Amino acid sequence: MALTGVQIFKLLPKTNCKKCGFPTCLAFAMKLAQRQASLDACPDVSEEAKATLGEASAPPVRPVTLGTGEKAVKMGEETVLFRHEKKFVNPPAIALEIKDTDSDDVVEAKLQDVIGSEINRVGQLLRIDAVYLSNDSGDAGRFGALAEKVAQKAPETAVIVGTENPDAADAAIKPFSGKNAILHGATEANAERMAEIAKSAKAVLGVKADGLDALSSLTEKVKSLGVEDMVIDPGAKSAREILEYNTFIRRAAIKKNFKPLGYPVINFAQRDDALFESLVAGLGIAKYASIVVVSSAEKWKNLALFTLRQNIYTDPQVPMQVEQKIYKIGDPTPDSPLLITTNFSLTYFIVSGEVENSKVPAHLAIMDCEGLSVLTAWAAGKFTGSKIANFIKESGIENEINHRELIIPGYVAILSGAIEDKLEGWKVTVGPREANALPAFLRSAQAA
Amino acid sequence: MAFVPPKESFAGRVFPVTIGTGVQQTFGGENTLPFHSFEGEVPNRPLIAYEIQDVPPEDWPETVRKLYDGVSDDPVKWAKYCEEELKAKAVALRLVGTHPDSKDLSAEDAAKTVTDVLGAIKVPLIVLGSNHVEKDSEVLVRAAEAAKGHDCIIGKAQEANYKTIAAAAMANGHKLIAMSELDINLSKQLNILLTQMGFDKEKLITDPMCSALGYGLEYTYSVMERIRLAALAQNDAVMQPPMLADVGMYVWKIKETQAPEDVLPEWGSLEERGIAWEAVTASSLLMAGAELLIMRHQKAVEAVELFVDELM
Numbered sequence: 001m002a003l004t005g006v007q008i009f010k011l012l013p014k015t016n017c018k019k020c021g022f023p024t025c026l027a028f029a030m031k032l033a034q035r036q037a038s039l040d041a042c043p044d045v046s047e048e049a050k051a052t053l054g055e056a057s058a059p060p061v062r063p064v065t066l067g068t069g070e071k072a073v074k075m076g077e078e079t080v081l082f083r084h085e086k087k088f089v090n091p092p093a094i095a096l097e098i099k100d101t102d103s104d105d106v107v108e109a110k111l112q113d114v115i116g117s118e119i120n121r122v123g124q125l126l127r128i129d130a131v132y133l134s135n136d137s138g139d140a141g142r143f144g145a146l147a148e149k150v151a152q153k154a155p156e157t158a159v160i161v162g163t164e165n166p167d168a169a170d171a172a173i174k175p176f177s178g179k180n181a182i183l184h185g186a187t188e189a190n191a192e193r194m195a196e197i198a199k200s201a202k203a204v205l206g207v208k209a210d211g212l213d214a215l216s217s218l219t220e221k222v223k224s225l226g227v228e229d230m231v232i233d234p235g236a237k238s239a240r241e242i243l244e245y246n247t248f249i250r251r252a253a254i255k256k257n258f259k260p261l262g263y264p265v266i267n268f269a270q271r272d273d274a275l276f277e278s279l280v281a282g283l284g285i286a287k288y289a290s291i292v293v294v295s296s297a298e299k300w301k302n303l304a305l306f307t308l309r310q311n312i313y314t315d316p317q318v319p320m321q322v323e324q325k326i327y328k329i330g331d332p333t334p335d336s337p338l339l340i341t342t343n344f345s346l347t348y349f350i351v352s353g354e355v356e357n358s359k360v361p362a363h364l365a366i367m368d369c370e371g372l373s374v375l376t377a378w379a380a381g382k383f384t385g386s387k388i389a390n391f392i393k394e395s396g397i398e399n400e401i402n403h404r405e406l407i408i409p410g411y412v413a414i415l416s417g418a419i420e421d422k423l424e425g426w427k428v429t430v431g432p433r434e435a436n437a438l439p440a441f442l443r444s445a446q447a448a
Numbered sequence: 449m450a451f452v453p454p455k456e457s458f459a460g461r462v463f464p465v466t467i468g469t470g471v472q473q474t475f476g477g478e479n480t481l482p483f484h485s486f487e488g489e490v491p492n493r494p495l496i497a498y499e500i501q502d503v504p505p506e507d508w509p510e511t512v513r514k515l516y517d518g519v520s521d522d523p524v525k526w527a528k529y530c531e532e533e534l535k536a537k538a539v540a541l542r543l544v545g546t547h548p549d550s551k552d553l554s555a556e557d558a559a560k561t562v563t564d565v566l567g568a569i570k571v572p573l574i575v576l577g578s579n580h581v582e583k584d585s586e587v588l589v590r591a592a593e594a595a596k597g598h599d600c601i602i603g604k605a606q607e608a609n610y611k612t613i614a615a616a617a618m619a620n621g622h623k624l625i626a627m628s629e630l631d632i633n634l635s636k637q638l639n640i641l642l643t644q645m646g647f648d649k650e651k652l653i654t655d656p657m658c659s660a661l662g663y664g665l666e667y668t669y670s671v672m673e674r675i676r677l678a679a680l681a682q683n684d685a686v687m688q689p690p691m692l693a694d695v696g697m698y699v700w701k702i703k704e705t706q707a708p709e710d711v712l713p714e715w716g717s718l719e720e721r722g723i724a725w726e727a728v729t730a731s732s733l734l735m736a737g738a739e740l741l742i743m744r745h746q747k748a749v750e751a752v753e754l755f756v757d758e759l760m
C-alpha cells in the first residue's frame with residue numbers, strides 16, 4: 001500500500017543534507033509520496049528503509065520487457081488514465097497469432113508478414129512486435145515443433161507462447177529460453193508448474209483468470225511462487241469486457257496502488273472480419289492494453305493500427321514542431337520552386353509528403369510559428385507579411401536560387417500583397433489551400 | 449486480497465438530444481464515460497449519419513465516390529438511396545456547392561435542395577454549410593427556414609458567424625452545431641455566447657473539430673476527453689451537449705485514403721485502407737466521447753455499428 005509523506009519521512013536519515021536536490025528530507029519524502037522523485041536520489045538511505053520503501057515507491061504498473069535486443073518491447077510504467085494528463089509511456093505491442101494447427105504455408109506466410117511489417121511513419125519505425133503461438137491442437141509435440149520453426153525463421157521476433165498445458169508449455173518455451181518470451185499462461189489449475197517452467201526459461205508469465213477478483217488472487221499466488229514479471233489477462237472477450245476490465249485494472253493500479261493488478265495487460269482482439277478486428281484492436285490500443293493479439297496482419301490494417309498507436313502515445317505536452325529552415329525535397333536545383341509554410345509538425349509532414357508525392361523537387365521554407373498551423377499562426381500574428389519577408393531574407397535562400405518566386409498557402413492568399421511590399425523584386429504566387437492539391441499544382445506549374 | 453472494482457460515478461450528465469419528426473433519433477444522455485455502462489447509464493447509441501452533398505462528389509476519392517454512382521448527381525436520389533438501401537439512421541446534407549470556390553450556389557438554391565431532400569426521406573436531416581464563414585450565415589439561415597418544422601440539426605455555427613445562424617436555428621425549431629478549433633476553452637466560450645443569446649444549451653451539439661487518424665487525431669481525441677470530463681466530473685452544464693465527429697470529410701482527403709497501392713506497396717490495398725481509415729478514426733473518437741458521427745463509406749459505417757453493438 002502507498003505510504004504517506006510523513007511515513008516515508010520517518011524512514012529517511014533526517015539530516016537535511018540536500019544531496020537529493022531537495023531542501024529537506026521532508027520535502028523529498030513528499031515528492032516520493034507523489035511518485036515525483038526516486039529514492040535513489042538519496043545516497044544515505046538505509047538498506048532497511050530501501051526495502052520498506054521499495055515496495056511502496058515501485059511504479060504502479062510494473063515495468064516488464066518482452067523480447068530482447070533492439071526490437072524488445074517495454075511495457076507497463078503507466079501513470080495516468082487520460083493522455084492529456086501526461087504522456088502514455090509504453091506503446092502496446094501488436095502480436096500476430098500463429099496456431100499450431102496452421103499449415104506450413106500459413107505459418108510461413110504469417111512469419112513473412114511479421115518480418116516484413118516494418119514501416120517508417122513520421123520518423124518512427126513501426127512494426128508487428130511479436131507473434132502469439134496458440135496451442136490449438138492441444139498436442140505438446142506439435143506445439144514444440146511450431147516453436148522450433150518460429151525460433152529458426154524469425155529469430156529476432158519476440159514470442160508469446162500461448163497454452164495452458166504445462167507439457168506443451170515446456171516444449172514450446174525451450175527455444176526462447178533467456179529471450180524474455182512470455183508464457184501465457186498460468187491459471188488457477190496449473191500455476192505451480194507454469195511458474196517453474198517460466199522461471200527456468202527466464203520467461204515472463206502470463207496470468208489468466210475469469211474476472212478481476214480471481215485474477216488478483218492468482219497474481220498474488222504466482223508472486224508467492226517466486227515469479228515477479230507477469231502480464232495479466234482478465235479473460236475479456238467482447239469489446240465491452242475489454243473496456244471494463246482494462247479500465248478497472250488501470251484505475252486500481254494507479255489510483256489505489258493495488259499491486260495485484262499492477263501489471264501490463266494482454267487483450268485478444270481476433271475477429272473473423274479484418275476490418276472489425278482493427279476496431280477492437282484499436283480499443284485495446286486507446287484503452288490501456290500493453291499487448292494486443294490480432295489474427296491477421298494485412299498491410300492496410302497494420303498501417304491504421306500503427307498510426308493510431310503513434311497518435312495515442314504522442315506527448316500531449318510537447319508542442320509538435322519542426323526546426324525552422326529551408327528543407328530540400330527531392331533534389332532541388334536553383335530553378336526549383338520555393339514554397340513556404342509553418343513549422344507545426346503535422347503541417348510539415350503533410351506538405352513535405354505531398355511535395356514528395358508530386359515528384360517535383362522543391363525548396364520548402366519552414367518558418368517558426370511556435371508550432372501553429374497556417375490559419376492559427378496567421379490569426380495569431382505569427383505568420384505575417386513582414387515576418388515572412390524577414391525570414392526569407394535572413395535564410396540566405398536568395399543565394400541558392402535563380403528565381404524570386406514564393407509560393408504561399410492558399411489559406412493566406414491575403415498576405416501576397418504585404419509580402420511583395422516587403423520583399424523587393426519578389427513575386428508571390430498563391431498555392432492551393434489544402435496540401436493534397438499540391439502535386440497537381442506543382443506539376444502544372446512545372447509544365448507551364 | 450479481495451478485489452473491489454473501483455467504480456466511479458459522476459454528478460454531471462450529457463444532455464440527450466432528439467431530432468427528426470417522422471423517424472426520430474436520440475443520442476447522448478449518459479452520465480458516465482463513453483460506453484461505461486458497467487458503472488453508469490448509457491441510454492442511447494451514438495448516431496451515425498450518412499453524408500451527402502448538394503453537388504456531385506467530384507473531390508471524393510474513387511473508393512467512396514463509386515458507391516454513389518448513379519445517385520450522387522442528385523441530392524434527392526442520393527438521400528433516398530441512403531435511407532432505403534443503406535438503412536441510414538440519419539442523413540447529413542453538406543451544402544458544399546454554395547462555397548464561392550465551388551459552384552457559388554445561392555442561398556435560394558440551397559433552400560430548395562433542403563426542401564426537396566426533406567420531402568424524400570423520413571429519417572432526420574442534418575444540414576451543413578460549406579464552412580465559408582460569410583456565405584454560411586446567408587445559406588444556413590435560408591436552409592433553416594426551409595426546414596422549419598422538421599427538427600433538424602443546422603451547422604456549423606462558429607465564433608465569427610454564430611449570431612445569425614443560431615437565431616435562424618432557434619426561430620425555426622432546430623438543433624445547432626457549435627464548432628471551434630481544437631481547444632476546450634474556445635468550445636466552452638462559444639457555447640456560453642450561444643446560451644447568452646438565448647439558445648437553449650440542451651439543443652446544442654459541440655463540434656470540437658475533427659481530425660483524421662494520423663493527421664492530428666490525438667488533438668481531437670484529447671479535447672473530446674477533456675470536454676467530457678468537464679461535463680461529468682465538474683458538472684459544467686455548458687460542456688454537457690453531446691459531441692460531433694465530422695469524420696468523413698477529414699478522412700477522405702488525406703493521402704492514406706488516396707495513394708494507390710502500386711505507388712506505396714507497403715501501405716497495402718487502397719480500398720480497404722481507406723475504409724479502415726474512416727472506421728478507425730470514427731471508433732477512436734467514439735471512445736473519446738463523440739455521440740454523433742458523420743461518415744461516408746457504407747462498410748466503415750457498418751463496422752462501427754458492429755463495434756457499438758459489442759460495446760453496448
Ligand code: SF4
Pocket residue numbers: 012013014015016017018019020021022023024025028041042043044045
Ligand atoms: S539526500 Fe537524503 S538525507 Fe539528504 S536531505 Fe535528501 S533525503 Fe535527506
